[in-house]
Amino acid sequence: MNTIHYLTDPTLRDLFLPGVITGLAIAIMCAGLSVLVVLKRLAFVGQGISHAAFGGAGVVATLGWMSAAGAVSLGAFGIVFGFCLFAALAIGWLSLKGKTEADTAIGIVLVASMALGAILLTRAAHLHGSSRGVSWESFLFGSMDGISWTDAALGWGSAGIVLFSLWFFRRPMVFWAFDPVVARAMGVREPVMSLVLMTLLALATVTAMKLAGVVLATAMLVLPGACALLFSRRWSVVLWLALLIALAGVVGGLVLGFEADWPTGPSIVVVLAAVFAAGRVYSFLQSRRAASSPTPAALQ
Amino acid sequence: MPDPAVQFQHVTFAYPGAAQALADVTLDVATGACLGVLGPNGGGKSTLLKLALGLLNPTRGVVRVLGHSPREAAARGLIGYVPQRSGAEQAFPLSVRQVVEMGPALRLSPWRTLTQGDHQAVDAALAAVGATSIASKHVGSLSGGQFQRVQIARALASRPKLLLLDEPTVGIDVAGQQQFADLLNRLRHDFGITVMVVSHDIRTVASGCDRIACLSRTLHSHVAPEGLTPGVLAEVFRHDVAAIFGDLHVDAHSAEACTGHHHAPATPVQISIPSKPTQGASPP
Numbered sequence: 001m002n003t004i005h006y007l008t009d010p011t012l013r014d015l016f017l018p019g020v021i022t023g024l025a026i027a028i029m030c031a032g033l034s035v036l037v038v039l040k041r042l043a044f045v046g047q048g049i050s051h052a053a054f055g056g057a058g059v060v061a062t063l064g065w066m067s068a069a070g071a072v073s074l075g076a077f078g079i080v081f082g083f084c085l086f087a088a089l090a091i092g093w094l095s096l097k098g099k100t101e102a103d104t105a106i107g108i109v110l111v112a113s114m115a116l117g118a119i120l121l122t123r124a125a126h127l128h129g130s131s132r133g134v135s136w137e138s139f140l141f142g143s144m145d146g147i148s149w150t151d152a153a154l155g156w157g158s159a160g161i162v163l164f165s166l167w168f169f170r171r172p173m174v175f176w177a178f179d180p181v182v183a184r185a186m187g188v189r190e191p192v193m194s195l196v197l198m199t200l201l202a203l204a205t206v207t208a209m210k211l212a213g214v215v216l217a218t219a220m221l222v223l224p225g226a227c228a229l230l231f232s233r234r235w236s237v238v239l240w241l242a243l244l245i246a247l248a249g250v251v252g253g254l255v256l257g258f259e260a261d262w263p264t265g266p267s268i269v270v271v272l273a274a275v276f277a278a279g280r281v282y283s284f285l286q287s288r289r290a291a292s293s294p295t296p297a298a299l300q
Numbered sequence: 301m302p303d304p305a306v307q308f309q310h311v312t313f314a315y316p317g318a319a320q321a322l323a324d325v326t327l328d329v330a331t332g333a334c335l336g337v338l339g340p341n342g343g344g345k346s347t348l349l350k351l352a353l354g355l356l357n358p359t360r361g362v363v364r365v366l367g368h369s370p371r372e373a374a375a376r377g378l379i380g381y382v383p384q385r386s387g388a389e390q391a392f393p394l395s396v397r398q399v400v401e402m403g404p405a406l407r408l409s410p411w412r413t414l415t416q417g418d419h420q421a422v423d424a425a426l427a428a429v430g431a432t433s434i435a436s437k438h439v440g441s442l443s444g445g446q447f448q449r450v451q452i453a454r455a456l457a458s459r460p461k462l463l464l465l466d467e468p469t470v471g472i473d474v475a476g477q478q479q480f481a482d483l484l485n486r487l488r489h490d491f492g493i494t495v496m497v498v499s500h501d502i503r504t505v506a507s508g509c510d511r512i513a514c515l516s517r518t519l520h521s522h523v524a525p526e527g528l529t530p531g532v533l534a535e536v537f538r539h540d541v542a543a544i545f546g547d548l549h550v551d552a553h554s555a556e557a558c559t560g561h562h563h564a565p566a567t568p569v570q571i572s573i574p575s576k577p578t579q580g581a582s583p584p
Contacts, residue, residue: 039392168410175402178394181387182451185353186406186458187375233393233438 003258018152019144019211019264020254025155026208026220027246029162033204034225035242036197040177046218048106049088049198050205054214055113056083057139058120064128077154081206087113088198142213142265144257151210158207162200169196211250212265223272224249230279245275303367304328305462305494306352311361313347321347324361325519329511334488334495336505336512343516345498346384349464352496353381366461373462377407380455380493384467386447390440396450397435400425403458418457425456428486430479445476452483456491463487465497469504477504484508 006012007020037046060076087109094105117139166173176183176193184190201221208217228241253268260267306329313322322344329335339345350356351363354370365373373379380403403425404418414422426432429449434442442450448468455463469477481504487493488510499505505512514520 039389170410171402171405171408175406177389178392178399178402179386179388181383181385182381182454185355185374185381185383185464186379186403187371187377188406229391229393233440234395235393235398238393 019147021152022155023250025159027250029159030220031243031246038225043222046221048110050217051110052087052113054117056080058117061124084202088202142211144264216265219269227279230283305331307364309362311358334509336509337498339515378461380460380463382451382465400453403454422457425453429453462494481508
């Protein structure tokens with residue numbers, strides 16, 4: 001069993017355990033957000049934000065902070081988070097003000113960030129040489145290798161901030177997400193709600209990027225909620241299901257990665273996608289059963 | 301005499317780059333009254349409500365709601381609102397009861413939960429709109445009329461002093477409109493709420509409200525329902541009223557002339573609603 005070996009061998013444990021601990025924080029953090037992301041149709045917004053991280057990663061690589069740890073890693077986290085937050089606010093501002101259609105705004109931010117990141121990462125390779133570990137694959141698809149205990153602490157700190165914020169703003173946030181027109185009329189401040197949600201999405205994206213990469217970070221913000229909504233129509237059940245599915249996706253993906261020697265980010269997404277496919281089948285069978293069962297009128 | 305619940309004083313409003321939607325509207329809504337605002341599409345009715353809610357600011361003039369600015373009144377939870385088109389995302393995994401509870405819950409601090417009084421207000425609101433039996437249903441499974449009632453219940457459950465309803469009977473059949481008119485009467489008598497109903501549907505406002513304002517960019521009249529005249533309605537709707545409301549019984553009376561601000565046609569009209577709905581008709 002590779003998984004047991006990875007987590008018990010003293011050398012490998014120090015290498016991989018921070019990644020496992022961080023993965024659990026990401027699962028918990030993204031579960032709550034994913035329900036709102038799916039219901040408010042923000043999946044493409046998540047794509048825009050996560051790809052903005054690529055530009056931030058380019059800046060970090062140019063500064064030569066890419067493979068450093070400890071306090072320097074904190075600075076790198078801040079820079080990438082800043083890029084994601086800027087992208088989130090730009091998307092929110094452009095679409096809220098009606099200056100640009102939301103999908104156009106996201107598309108522009110997405111490609112601009114990717115282009116900036118590509119240029120800066122290429123320059124960083126020239127400036128610092130390949131020894132500074134500028135790996136495009138790890139940015140795009142995530143990696144367990146570079147995750148330190150500092151990253152794990154940042155991951156749990158971010159999870160704490162996200163969960164507390166969701167709890168604190170739960171009433172105006174859910175009202176606004178459910179019925180924005182009436183929420184505004186009843187005194188809910190839409191710009192505040194939008195700012196809070198976009199900031200939390202940026203924070204979750206930066207944290208998830210470590211493990212799942214720029215391309216796959218969005219999966220953590222979409223699939224748990226999308227899966228949970230296939231299984232239940234009760235709010236509390238959906239939230240708990242999203243949490244369980246996110247945890248199962250991370251743990252299952254890590255085990256799959258360890259056992260099959262696959263990259264962890266794609267492994268996590270494959271597991272979550274399999275749960276979604278199972279949910280679709282379950283949902284289809286439920287609707288078939290409901291359609292074939294006799295109606296109350298027919299029973300009379 | 302108590303202060304009016306809502307005051308529009310010489311209010312003018314224009315959307316950016318567009319003609320004036322409202323021009324010099326002065327209108328008071330007495331506390332505890334039900335005012336129906338009648339007018340054609342594009343006549344400024346919804347704009348009037350948005351000004352009362354503080355969603356828009358007047359270009360000129362002043363709006364006061366329950367002694368506050370509209371935004372302050374909204375922030376204090378004094379206003380309930382049911383919009384013309386619901387922007388609600390009915391795929392949310394919420395029950396009817398959870399949606400209605402959103403009203404009172406919005407005023408609570410994050411550390412507090414709904415009180416017994418809040419739960420009683422939710423029960424009363426559900427009962428008032430006849431939605432008690434569907435309280436546990438998923439909100440996505442409701443018809444348009446049922447969801448409209450749930451929205452009214454949510455507004456009532458927050459115990460507002462003023463309820464603003466924007467085209468509440470759109471898409472509701474004649475039977476449902478009559479039930480809605482009855483609901484308006486109950487709101488005033490049982491809940492003591494001041495109500496403003498915006499509609500282009502003369503039946504609803506004529507039978508459910510005690511005052512009617514005819515609005516088409518300017519305020520044409522502000523009278524009791526029996527004071528409506530074909531002349532005023534024709535002026536406001538810019539059409540032959542009989543052609544629009546052919547199923548209404550518009551009977552000329554020799555009662556005193558309409559006391560509208562701009563028009564005083566000679567023959568006030570009495571508007572009666574068509575006969576009671578047949579049994580089995582669907583509720584709103």
